[in-house]
Amino acid sequence: MSRTWKPSSFLTGSAALHAVAAVGAAAVPGAWPWALGAVAANHALITAVGLLPRTDWLGPNITQLPDASVPEGGGRVALTIDDGPDPQVTPQVLDLLDECGMVASFFLIGHRAQRYPALCQEIVARGHRVENHGHSHSHAFSLFGPSRMRQDIARAQGVLSDLTGQAPRFFRPTAGLRNPFLDPVLAQLDLRLAAWTRRPYDTRDPHPERVLARLCRGLSDGDILLLHDGHAARTAEGQPVILSVIPMLAQRLTPNLRTVTLHEAID
Secondary structure, eight states: OOOOOOOOHHHHHHHHHHHHHHHHHHHOGGGHHHHHHHHHHHHHHHHHHHTOTTOOTTSOOBOSOOOOOOOTTOOEEEEEEEEEOOTTTHHHHHHHHHHHTOOOEEEEOHHHHHHOHHHHHHHHHTTOEEEEOOSSOOTTGGGOOHHHHHHHHHHHHHHHHHHHSOOOOEEOOGGGOOOTTHHHHHHHHTOEEBOOSBOOOTTTOOOHHHHHHHHHTTOOTTOEEEEESSSOOBOTTSOBHHHHHHHHHHHHHTTTOEEEOHHHHOO
16 A cells, blocks of 8 residues: 655755756856755755654654544543563553553564564553554664665564554654655555654653653643653663653543544544
């Protein structure tokens, strides 16, 4: 399955700038330094935009749940959990989610899923969804060309689909960083890019209260929240931060907000 790809206005404008620069340099040879400078500046801007996880300049990017009819005084937030599965942390996360009556979308790394297939199946059995976080989780992902990018995402898609019987519908790149090749690749694979509304930096900050404060500052209906079961920062007692944050987050959500999966909230 694939869907039609349409370049963003920013990429269309960038392509037009390249064309104008080429024509201008050919028509007025003495203007080539200006043409080259304009192209170089555009490339620098494209690179900078790729470092902004929540921007839609490179293509559609889900940073908020769509509006939906909800009871007065109620609302929905999507809890997304990245970088698993982790055999030490993920089972505890699943138990906490059960205790708190919460559901989550787990963005799983393909090569880790291969190592812990039973844990992937347990995520689904507990009523959660698995989504695609790439196979390699390479920190150089935003430097990949289209072929390597497609291979990495497709490999994770196959692994997760085969292990769980759930085909992921959403993709999130490593740290949210990307380049202009990602959107057409996702169109080919019929996946949608999903970022977040609130990022608490729980892979760096060992203080659960500060992590929770970042998640809940201005928390409202439609927010997409990010936490990590893999690569989680550790408290002074050595406990992964997410294990302290989930119960506190549940108290903030009840009774006005309930958690939903991305799959449930987005057609």
